[in-house]
Amino acid sequence: MATMAGPLSGIRVLEFASSGPGPFCAMLLSDLGADIVRIDRPSGVAGTGPNAVLQRGRPSLVLDLKDANAVAFAARAAAAADVLVEGNRPGVMERLGLGPEPLMTANPRLIYARMTGYGQHGPLARTAGHDINYLAQVGALDLIGDEDRPPRPPLNLLGDFGGGALYLALGIASALFERTTSGRGQIVDAAIVDGSASLMGMAHGAFATGSLARDPNANVLSGAAPFYRCYKCADGRYIAVGALEPQFYASFLSAMEVESYARFAQRDPSFWPELSSVLEAKFAAKPLEAWLAVLTPLDACISPVLTVEESLVHPHARARAMFVDIGGVPHPAPAPRFSRTPGAIQRPAAKPGEGGLEALRRWGVE
Numbered sequence: 001m002a003t004m005a006g007p008l009s010g011i012r013v014l015e016f017a018s019s020g021p022g023p024f025c026a027m028l029l030s031d032l033g034a035d036i037v038r039i040d041r042p043s044g045v046a047g048t049g050p051n052a053v054l055q056r057g058r059p060s061l062v063l064d065l066k067d068a069n070a071v072a073f074a075a076r077a078a079a080a081a082d083v084l085v086e087g088n089r090p091g092v093m094e095r096l097g098l099g100p101e102p103l104m105t106a107n108p109r110l111i112y113a114r115m116t117g118y119g120q121h122g123p124l125a126r127t128a129g130h131d132i133n134y135l136a137q138v139g140a141l142d143l144i145g146d147e148d149r150p151p152r153p154p155l156n157l158l159g160d161f162g163g164g165a166l167y168l169a170l171g172i173a174s175a176l177f178e179r180t181t182s183g184r185g186q187i188v189d190a191a192i193v194d195g196s197a198s199l200m201g202m203a204h205g206a207f208a209t210g211s212l213a214r215d216p217n218a219n220v221l222s223g224a225a226p227f228y229r230c231y232k233c234a235d236g237r238y239i240a241v242g243a244l245e246p247q248f249y250a251s252f253l254s255a256m257e258v259e260s261y262a263r264f265a266q267r268d269p270s271f272w273p274e275l276s277s278v279l280e281a282k283f284a285a286k287p288l289e290a291w292l293a294v295l296t297p298l299d300a301c302i303s304p305v306l307t308v309e310e311s312l313v314h315p316h317a318r319a320r321a322m323f324v325d326i327g328g329v330p331h332p333a334p335a336p337r338f339s340r341t342p343g344a345i346q347r348p349a350a351k352p353g354e355g356g357l358e359a360l361r362r363w364g365v366e
Helices: 021-029 068-079 092-095 101-104 131-137 157-182 192-199 199-209 246-255 259-263 271-283 288-298 308-313 314-319 355-360
Strands: 010-018 035-040 061-064 083-086 110-118 187-191 228-232 240-244 302-304 323-326 329-332
Touching: 010 021, 010 068, 021 035, 021 083, 021 110, 021 157, 035 068, 035 308, 035 355, 061 355, 068 101, 083 157, 101 110, 110 157, 131 192, 157 187, 157 192, 187 192, 228 271, 240 288, 246 259, 246 288, 259 271, 288 302, 308 314
Parallel strands: 010 035, 010 083, 035 061, 083 110, 110 187
Antiparallel strands: 228 240, 240 302, 323 329
16 A cells, blocks of 8 residues: 555544544545554444445554553553544543543644534534434435425435535644644534534525525425436436536427427426426436437536446546555545645555554554
8 A cells, every 4th residue: 555645644643433424534634644543442333344445544453441551541642643533422532531631731732623413512412313313403404305205315425424524624634734833733623513504505595595495396406407307217227417507408408309498497497397297208218328329419417327336437437546446345546636745545444453553653652
């Protein structure tokens, strides 16, 4: 695997194992060059198992933090670190004796990054939750799905990884930058509900101006508009149509031989159900490849819905080397990309206890 050469090269991160957004954030930091050691629990993290992608890039050390000697060792490791990442419920690290107050007193430059669902304070702070609950809390789920069916959560991409891990990584990078002038660390309180609410910024702004309606059947981006949705083809495959702009919409109507619907204002939802039904019948008459032959040359934001397997070998993915095979597992390549200090996958996922003690000794921790 690659040596550390990314923009975060030289930054030491102590990660306390958690689920979902915590390890994903650590993976991102590792890909960008950070030197990370993961502290695993003897029993593992409840509800999670080995994940070759999320756990890549950093060695592991197993510590039983119910043992005073292990806690003291973890504190010494934090004293040598630039960043600490933890994803426990509020109060857990304090009860272990590894909260921000003692560790930041010993290491004033430490950036103490905390990943939670609901944040460190507030009525829901100690409440259990998952991605679906956080999206429900910020109103995002209310805007997803059809009127006659329950909302379907978009995997855990939106809450855990979008509103959680990415905002935690941004907070860490920002705190590291601020430390270059102040010389001091600080606590980063990254709550998934905060980040998810932030991701809803465009929706809130659109509601305020009236361009986003509460009715899912009247929203352009909800899948109700015939020019912004997926259609099933004769072979059971799907095609994604995103012909939002008027010129793309006109080309789409022409190619589908339904130009008569141009007499309606494109964003008038009253005719959407009728045009959608017409287009559904048309798409159902031919297989996906036949439609791609007609629609791809339009360059009107129309794409096949690829399977996961197809996405790995698509010519664009190959041209950009978007995936890296490690031990037979396809890994998304580090992102974003840098011209001078490119990121790299440092190593395969470590087994619990693999390489962590040696890494901390390089930090000078005994």
